[in-house]
Amino acid sequence: MCQLLGMNCNVPTDIVFSFTGFAMRGGHTDTHHDGWGIAFFEGRGVRHFVDHMAAVASPVAELIKRYPIKSTNVIAHIRKATQGHVALENCHPFVRELWGRYWVFAHNGDLKEFHPVLDGAFRPVGNTDSELAFCYLLQELRARFGDRPPALGALREALGSLVHGIAAHGTFNMMLSDGTALFVHCSTTLHYVVRQYPFPTARLADEDVSVDFAQVTTPNDRVAVIVTAPLTTNESWTAFQPGEMKVFVDGLPLGEEPFHASG
Numbered sequence: 547m548c549q550l551l552g553m554n555c556n557v558p559t560d561i562v563f564s565f566t567g568f569a570m571r572g573g574h575t576d577t578h579h580d581g582w583g584i585a586f587f588e589g590r591g592v593r594h595f596v597d598h599m600a601a602v603a604s605p606v607a608e609l610i611k612r613y614p615i616k617s618t619n620v621i622a623h624i625r626k627a628t629q630g631h632v633a634l635e636n637c638h639p640f641v642r643e644l645w646g647r648y649w650v651f652a653h654n655g656d657l658k659e660f661h662p663v664l665d666g667a668f669r670p671v672g673n674t675d676s677e678l679a680f681c682y683l684l685q686e687l688r689a690r691f692g693d694r695p696p697a698l699g700a701l702r703e704a705l706g707s708l709v710h711g712i713a714a715h716g717t718f719n720m721m722l723s724d725g726t727a728l729f730v731h732c733s734t735t736l737h738y739v740v741r742q743y744p745f746p747t748a749r750l751a752d753e754d755v756s757v758d759f760a761q762v763t764t765p766n767d768r769v770a771v772i773v774t775a776p777l778t779t780n781e782s783w784t785a786f787q788p789g790e791m792k793v794f795v796d797g798l799p800l801g802e803e804p805f806h807a808s809g
Contacts, residue, residue, distance in 0.1 A: 550720075
């Protein structure tokens with residue numbers, strides 16, 4: 547199945563290091579070669595790049611590895627097709643507008659007998675179960691809350707219920723963001739790490755690259771990276787439990803106290 551990568555931070559941060567290792571799984575260290583994509587939130591806007599080529603061979607992926615776009619919320623995806631042919635319109639992440647915000651979504655898994663009725667407000671462009679699930683999620687959120695966005699707690703509760711229903715049809719590892727928070731649901735396998743002071747020197751698992759984060763951060767920076775399989779060999783990654791949904795805000799899962807550097 548596909549691979550997911552997400553980043554949520556308390557200050558705009560680039561994802562060059564993590565994406566460098568992640569892209570290697572798109573046809574080099576793994577067999578996910580049916581397209582890839584990445585989306586960066588910048589203020590109210592979104593930079594969105596997709597390509598039906600394998601990430602390891604894509605000139606657009608090379609651009610991302612060399613161009614340090616800074617963002618507080620990023621979602622990336624490497625595709626191994628299960629439903630839908632290999633084409634640009636079927637590449638994740640997908641982007642739609644709701645409540646005057648862009649929403650970005652990516653999915654790893656395979657949904658069976660999933661045929662929700664869509665009322666026309668949100669429609670898939672491609673023919674994947676993933677984009678269908680995204681359109682259904684946004685449709686149901688609008689149906690529940692109308693034209694005004696709810697508070698984060700109510701949104702979290704509604705998404706938890708909707709995601710649980712979708713996951714009953716198969717594997718539904720997913721990432722969803724409106725640029726203020728990153729919602730992550732695990733059906734099978736996801737891991738995360740929170741990087742904060744004192745920052746380590748991290749080594750990629752998929753390529754011989756390391757970086758000393760202490761040289762490129764401040765003591766107040768905090769970054770959560772979420773991925774299908776751990777990207778580094780010398781950091782302590784936390785595994786999600788199957789059926790678990792976490793909401794990341796300012797570089798931490800909700801419910802965990804932020805770290806405050808002394809001095």
